[in-house]
Amino acid sequence: MVKQTIKIFCRVKPTKGKTGLYEVDEEESGGPKLSFFVPKDQSQIVNNTKEEYNFRFQRVFEQQTKQEEVFEHVAQPVVDNAISGYNGTIFAYGQTGSGKTFTITGGAERYADRGIIPRTLSYLFEYYEKHPEFTYTTHVSYLEIYNESGYDLLDPKHEAAKLEDLPKVSLMEDTDQNIHLKNLSVHQAMNEEEALNLLFLGDTNRMIAETPMNQASTRSHCIFTIHLTAREPGSATIRRSKLHLVDLAGSERVGKTGVGGTLLAEAKYINLSLHYLEQVIVALSEKSRSHIPYRNSMMTSVLRDSLGGNCMTTMIATCSVEKKNIDESISTCRFAQRVALIKNDALLNEEVDPKLMVLRLKKEIVELKDQLSLATGEQPTDDLSGEDMDRLHQMVKGYIEDTDPDATLPVGADMRKINECFRIFKRLVLERHAGKAGVTNGALEEEEEPSVSEDSGLGSAPSTAGSAEVKKLKDLLQQRDNEINILVNMLKKEKKRAQDAALLLEERGIPFHTGEGTQPNGPGRPPSSRSKHRNREERSRESVSVSRSLSHSESREKETTPPYSQSTTVRLRKIGGEMSVGRQEAFEIFKRDYEHSVTIDDQKSLLKQRYSEAKQLGEKVNSSRAQINHVKSLIQQHRMARAAQGISENVGFSEEPDEEEQHLRQQMEDEKDSYKVTYNRLRVLKTEIEHLQHLLEKARLQMQKDFELWWAEQTVNAHAPKPPQEPPAAWKTPPHLPP
Ligand code: ADP
């Protein structure tokens, strides 16, 4: 059992200018000190008001800290422990806009900004590859809690247009008072790509489900859970752990009129479940309390183990240090100090799997029986039937294809069957050689240098996997090239169409904005160009990046593994499909007017650049492989020539490679090294490309949602042009939002 207090970290969100309102003192013993300075004249309470507020953290991440560094210090130790069988939780706490989602999931624009979840997934699968001595499994679930109801974000079947369309998750308590989540789907991910697709599906659902009415991103909690198991081959002992990565609701409170201890203490959470979270934390930090009110809210029930239970827990307090956010940041840090008092008892979750035990014993019985019959020499002598032979063939095939290093070929203690299996193996090996090098020479067969796939260390059968990969990427590139051509044409047409549509709308008396210089802040202008809706504007900036390369997500649907990415795309198409012609035209105008075309172009050219890099790498991998095969055949020819010479001169053939062969072998080794490096780069690049595509898909969704709002406003304006309508509530900056 590992007893430890919850670790607390602080992350400061970048501000535009220096505010001088805080300071980090790294020299302090007992952890760095974060201090906030509140000018006296700013605080409305004159007496008993502190000017300086100090907080201790495990570490304070200053404004410029990169995501990679946050992962390394905050998440990596937790993930390492999860791999070893300890439960882990990382949760981000802070007011809306302070960087919780940025920290947990990542930023919307750049690959480098991906957050703790995608980095954790990459780390895990990389770790598995480096530790083949264990068998690991990974399952993922993604829960959103809004207003005391849970929703499954990973439901691929549903066409969710709002949160309530997602499957509802409920809490169940068993007789041992363990909490279970009914209806929350858990999906296995075999590799990083599948795991990322699950994250992407959940993220997209999360975005679709958010409406101006529910403001889910501010008010809901999202819990991404990774379920891990680790088993040593042959052992019946399994280690299981759960890793929760939690993006909590905004912690902002009402009732703050100034900065000062008393007032802040009186301020109330907007979010009731955070209020209950605080109660749990307070109860846990007071040693005398025996009752901990976990059951008051769904979130505290789900995170029960993370708070004072069997879990290694880490909190990231996200702070914004602009003047108007200082009091919320002080609240956040105060909360963190309380959290730091909580002690958890993490247990190693190790168990013996009875099913595996039974399987192992059964296998042992069969083996013993076989040994017995071999020892007593009772062997059947009749020929094997055709049916038997077919079955053996299938078994051998299955055995070869099984990637489990522990796989066996249980044919029993029947020498006829054993011999037949050897024959099948031999046939397969010969066929393979014939098909591969095109050189078969009896004398040299056994001497042949192992192929790239046999010893390049690229996982199971990477040669085939590699070429399939290359082919896939090539196809992808071809598709992209076509798409880019189509898009260029579309853009040309769109321009003309938009102009025509603009005329049409004007004739019908619907106000709008078509280009620079007219109606700079008129009621018809799309939201992104309104300077007063800064929050929305920020979001659009992140998201629009690719408003004009919409077809990316369409073709992505075909490439990524179903069903995860499919449903969202289907949904997108449906939204588009329901549009009337006029609305579609308006959508085109809206798109054109949606600002930041520079960002769009940047993003597009970045993707294009990545595609062409992938193409080059693919070509390099191919040429490396060809070169390896070429050198291999040179070695064979050389050895054949030497053998022939040995026979004709009657001096025999020495196994020792001569100088030339050594040289060729070295050449082949070098080429193999370069193959490995390029192949791995290609793999990394592929992940990046998929991530970028996901960001584009999200951008598209955001634009559509913005359009819906804009359209609604247009409709209202068209019917009642005077007085000018207030923008929908969601466009107004909520009272506690930082800019
Ligand atoms: P929250 O989830 O706490 O409401 P977000 O993570 O959505 O806040 O952050 C709000 C905005 O600030 C987003 O546009 C995000 O990209 C940006 N942001 C937050 N933290 C950082 C950071 N450390 N570096 C750069 N941008 C950040």
Ligand code: MG
């Ligand atoms: Mg958020």
